[in-house]
Amino acid sequence: MNSFLPWLLWIAVTIGLIVYFAFRLQSNDQSLFLPGPTTDGHYQIELDCQACHTPMMGIKEQACLDCHGADLEAANDSHPKNKFTDPRNADRLEKLDARKCITCHIEHRPDQTHEMGLTLPEDYCFHCHEEIAKERPSHENYGFQSCANAGCHNFHDNSALYEDFLLKHLDEPDFKPNVTLPPRRDLKAELQEDQLIEFFRPLTIADANHHENLESERSATIEDWANSSHARAGVNCTDCHATLSESGQTLWTDTVNHTGCRDCHENETKGWMKGRHGMRQSRHLAPMTLGQARLEMKPGRHHESLSCNSCHESHAFNSEKAAVTACISCHDDDHSRAYFQSPHYQLWQNQVSTPDQPETGVSCATCHLPRVSRQDPDGTVRFHIEHNQNWNLEPNEKMIRSVCLQCHGLQFSIDSLADPLLIRSNFLGRPSRHIESLELARRRIEKTQK
Ligand code: HEC
Ligand code: HEC
Ligand code: HEC
Ligand code: HEC
Ligand code: HEC
Ligand code: HEC
Ligand code: HEC
Ligand code: HEC
Ligand code: HEC
Ligand code: HEC
Numbered sequence: 001m002n003s004f005l006p007w008l009l010w011i012a013v014t015i016g017l018i019v020y021f022a023f024r025l026q027s028n029d030q031s032l033f034l035p036g037p038t039t040d041g042h043y044q045i046e047l048d049c050q051a052c053h054t055p056m057m058g059i060k061e062q063a064c065l066d067c068h069g070a071d072l073e074a075a076n077d078s079h080p081k082n083k084f085t086d087p088r089n090a091d092r093l094e095k096l097d098a099r100k101c102i103t104c105h106i107e108h109r110p111d112q113t114h115e116m117g118l119t120l121p122e123d124y125c126f127h128c129h130e131e132i133a134k135e136r137p138s139h140e141n142y143g144f145q146s147c148a149n150a151g152c153h154n155f156h157d158n159s160a161l162y163e164d165f166l167l168k169h170l171d172e173p174d175f176k177p178n179v180t181l182p183p184r185r186d187l188k189a190e191l192q193e194d195q196l197i198e199f200f201r202p203l204t205i206a207d208a209n210h211h212e213n214l215e216s217e218r219s220a221t222i223e224d225w226a227n228s229s230h231a232r233a234g235v236n237c238t239d240c241h242a243t244l245s246e247s248g249q250t251l252w253t254d255t256v257n258h259t260g261c262r263d264c265h266e267n268e269t270k271g272w273m274k275g276r277h278g279m280r281q282s283r284h285l286a287p288m289t290l291g292q293a294r295l296e297m298k299p300g301r302h303h304e305s306l307s308c309n310s311c312h313e314s315h316a317f318n319s320e321k322a323a324v325t326a327c328i329s330c331h332d333d334d335h336s337r338a339y340f341q342s343p344h345y346q347l348w349q350n351q352v353s354t355p356d357q358p359e360t361g362v363s364c365a366t367c368h369l370p371r372v373s374r375q376d377p378d379g380t381v382r383f384h385i386e387h388n389q390n391w392n393l394e395p396n397e398k399m400i401r402s403v404c405l406q407c408h409g410l411q412f413s414i415d416s417l418a419d420p421l422l423i424r425s426n427f428l429g430r431p432s433r434h435i436e437s438l439e440l441a442r443r444r445i446e447k448t449q450k
Contacts (some may be wrong), residue, residue: 005152005364015364016406019035025315027450029047029167030047030048030049030226030307031046031367033106033109034046035109036108036109036110037110038108038118039106039107039110039113040117040294041116041117042107042117043294044276044280044283044285044288044292045280045283047285047375047389048285049262051063051108052064052383053284059102060265061100061101061102062355064101064105065101067274071391072157074158075156075157075159076157076158076159076409077156077157078153078154078155078156078157078158078162079156081098081099082261083098084098085099092128092417093126094143095127095128096120096124096127096128098128099271103120104118104120104155105117105118105119106119112204115394116395117236122145122148122149123143123144123145124144125144125147125148125153125155126144129144129147133201134366135410138440138443138444148226150418150435151332151397151414151415151417151418151437152435152437153397154397157395157397157398159398159401160238160279160397160398160400160401160405160410160413160414161397161414161437163444165410166396166410166437166438166441167441167442167445169259169405169410169411169438170411170438170441171409172409172411172412173409174409174410174411174412175407175408175412176407176408177358179319179358179406179407180358180359181359181360181366181371181406182336182373183359183369183383184371184383184385185266185383185384186383187233187264188200188229188233190382191233195343200233200234201234202231202232202233202234203226203231203232203234203235204226204231205223205226206287207224207231208222208225208236208237209236209237209317210222210237210238210241212429218364219237220316221315222315223320224306224314225315225316226314226316227316228315228318229317230315230317233330238250238252238254238265240260240261241253241260256309257307257308257313258272258273258278258281258307258308261308263316267387268384268385268387269387271384271385271386271388271391272308272387272388274390274391275387275388275389275390275391275407276288276387276389277306277310277387277409278306278387286305287306287307288303288305288306289302289303289304289305289308290302290305290330291303295331295333296330296332296333297330297332297384298329298330298331298332301446304405310326310330311326311327312326312443313326320363322346322353322365323363323364323365323369324339324348324363324364324365327364327365327368328340334366334424334425335423335425335426336426337423338424338425338426338428339364339426341425341426341428342426342427342428343428344361344362344363344366344426344427344429345362347360347361347362348361348362348363349361354390362407365385366403367399367403368389368392368393369385369386369387370376370385370386370392370402370403371383371384371385371388372384372402382388383450386402396423397414397417398415399417400414400417404416404417409437411435411438412431412439414435414438415431415433415434415435416431418431418433418434418435419431419433
């Protein structure tokens with residue numbers, strides 16, 4: 001009798017485990033199989049294992065390229081795969097196979113993960129550029145640890161750091177005079193061309209095609225809308241609030257998410273889904289809540305989730321509020337809080353407190369959601385507001401071309417961004433670092449010209 005007991009126990013435990021795993025799998029919760037925490041860049045989408053893994057759990061390199069390839073190419077990646085298909089570089093690949101992303105970026109290994117998801121020791125440039133001191137005597141005293149850590153080089157994106165670029169920007173003043181930001185696009189005109197808004201005319205309160213019951217109790221909503229650029233552009237309540245029932249009937253819905261904005265604002269929606277504000281929606285996961293964040297957030301808002309509305313409060317859709325007030329209602333780290341002491345904030349206040357003031361202020365959005373000129377599919381170059389706030393965040397030299405150079409010289413910009421304390425104080429005061437790259441480039445060109 002006694003010898004049956006362990007068997008019974010074993011069977012019970014096994015069945016229990018099977019039921020447990022089956023349940024977890026059924027509920028799509030595969031977090032159980034994660035070997036460790038996922039990097040800051042990817043933890044929001046970690047539950048979607050298939051985003052990176054094949055069903056047998058190997059890595060799909062193509063997935064990395066599908067999400068990052070276009071940005072790396074646009075940044076003119078200094079070490080793209082095709083640099084290493086040249087047979088003359090075969091010996092280098094033996095030391096480090098730079099054709100594969102996962103040589104340098106593996107996952108779920110926090111003990112060996114450095115900034116920006118790098119999982120190699122930081123002096124790895126050594127493997128391929130051992131001879132650099134011979135090729136460039138100016139580099140004799142630099143350690144390999146410092147190549148990519150000191151504002152001089154990056155592995156991928158050197159678009160503001162390569163030699164020709166430095167030479168073009170020698171001797172610029174720290175502060176460029178009389179700068180105003182580039183204008184925003186004329187969305188109204190563009191959408192009219194697309195005939196998305198068929199009967200364009202400015203609307204007033206009387207035109208609101210809202211649900212009958214709303215009028216009395218929600219007058220603030222209607223007033224906000226009537227004063228918004230949506231009403232002025234002829235966008236009515238049901239342009240956002242209509243939904244189709246299964247039988248094809250148009251119904252009213254109170255909830256409007258990003259899919260409701262996408263028809264008219266495709267670029268903004270796409271950008272937003274690529275960064276840490278909207279990336280979960282791009283994988284059809286539930287929106288990110290503040291409680292799930294790794295960065296410091298304002299207390300007491302744990303259950304709130306991210307949407308277009310996080311910044312563009314309905315129904316006023318006020319862009320000035322979206323550019324500073326909204327951000328600080330969530331973000332609570334030293335850098336974000338310090339902004340309000342910075343000279344940039346002074347400039348911003350001057351701008352918003354005076355009507356018709358030219359745009360000379362620097363808001364959170366000026367740096368993090370910059371206005372970038374891009375060619376649209378129709379061939380026209382227009383300014384877009386880049387809604388992926390990770391697009392120019394890391395390595396931070398990405399911000400030089402997209403933001404700082406509009407108003408500052410290159411030397412000042414490089415120095416400022418190489419100074420972590422200055423970033424922490426949100427650019428209050430002068431940089432305490434001085435990066436020598438521009439001088440090295442100058443000396444080299446002077447030597448070759450002699
Ligand atoms: C953003 C991409 C990404 C997502 C999402 C992701 N992983 Fe991974 N995972 C990786 C990479 C990259 C590696 C490293 C592969 C290597 O070393 O060959 C890895 C490795 C692993 C390993 C092997 C660990 C080891 O040390 O060999 C396991 C197990 C794993 N992942 C499980 C999961 C599970 C389970 C999920 C979903 C809950 C998941 N991963 C989601 C990218 C991802
Ligand atoms: C030899 C090592 C190495 C390989 C191979 C590599 N990376 Fe990187 N990656 C880095 C380093 C180092 C950084 C940190 C920033 C820098 O120095 O450019 C980085 C940063 C990044 C970043 C964030 C910063 C940025 O510039 O966008 C992304 C995204 C990225 N890598 C994607 C990829 C993808 C995708 C692949 C494969 C096609 C890849 N990397 C291959 C070393 C590597
Ligand atoms: C579904 C899209 C998606 C896939 C697949 C994906 N990434 Fe990412 N990755 C992101 C997003 C979104 C971020 C966060 C925003 C950013 O930093 O650009 C990110 C961030 C990163 C970073 C920066 C990490 C940091 O801490 O700053 C690196 C490096 C990176 N990814 C490399 C890879 C590599 C290598 C793979 C393939 C194993 C991969 N990614 C697969 C979307 C993806
Ligand atoms: C796997 C090998 C490999 C690694 C690792 C590597 N490089 Fe390179 N790098 C190359 C190759 C190949 C070239 C092409 C020119 C050459 O043959 O020297 C190159 C070119 C360069 C250039 C010339 C600029 C350009 O755009 O052509 C710079 C600067 C550079 N690397 C810096 C670095 C830094 C900094 C690191 C470390 C963060 C690094 N490299 C890591 C292989 C590598
Ligand atoms: C540009 C798109 C847009 C337009 C136009 C618009 N709304 Fe909304 N509305 C939203 C969004 C976004 C929300 C927030 C939805 C959520 O949080 O789920 C919302 C929420 C609401 C809600 C429910 C939440 C609340 O505020 O109590 C009502 C009711 C509402 N709107 C009525 C109206 C009326 C009436 C009009 C016309 C006068 C209108 N809306 C015009 C986008 C719009
Ligand atoms: C039917 C088309 C349509 C829909 C749907 C729509 N918008 Fe708009 N939106 C417009 C037009 C047209 C303008 C331009 C007004 C102008 O240029 O004066 C605009 C302007 C804006 C602006 C700039 C406001 C300003 O004054 O600076 C924001 C922000 C905005 N929309 C956000 C949203 C969000 C968020 C949603 C979804 C909740 C949304 N829109 C849904 C058509 C639409
Ligand atoms: C509703 C709250 C909310 C609002 C409003 C908001 N954010 Fe965020 N933000 C977040 C969350 C949550 C994350 C993701 C944090 C994480 O993954 O740890 C994030 C991520 C970021 C990141 C990426 C940080 C990184 O290390 O990758 C930047 C930059 C950022 N936000 C800037 C802004 C700016 C600028 C504004 C205003 C224009 C703003 N945010 C408005 C909640 C918010
Ligand atoms: C982190 C805050 C934040 C989030 C989230 C956000 N926006 Fe914006 N958005 C802004 C700011 C700030 C501006 C104005 C920037 C400026 O004036 O340079 C803006 C401008 C816009 C504009 C005007 C574009 C133009 O070129 O004039 C549209 C349209 C817009 N947003 C739509 C959206 C939509 C749709 C979503 C969701 C998919 C969204 N926004 C999410 C902060 C945000
Ligand atoms: C003059 C440009 C500038 C302004 C203005 C600015 N930032 Fe930043 N922000 C940066 C730079 C540069 C970084 C650092 C990127 C890096 O080195 O990783 C950064 C980093 C961040 C991060 C990521 C912090 C982390 O620990 O990963 C957040 C969140 C952020 N900023 C939010 C804000 C908010 C909110 C505001 C306004 C209250 C703001 N920023 C104003 C330039 C700016
Ligand atoms: C729209 C123009 C504009 C942009 C964009 C801008 N700045 Fe500034 N910045 C200024 C002006 C003007 C001042 C001087 C304000 C004053 O002293 O009253 C300033 C001040 C500073 C200061 C403080 C200098 C001091 O002496 O106290 C630093 C540091 C700085 N900026 C760095 C940056 C960096 C880094 C970027 C890019 C991430 C950037 N700025 C983007 C216009 C700009």
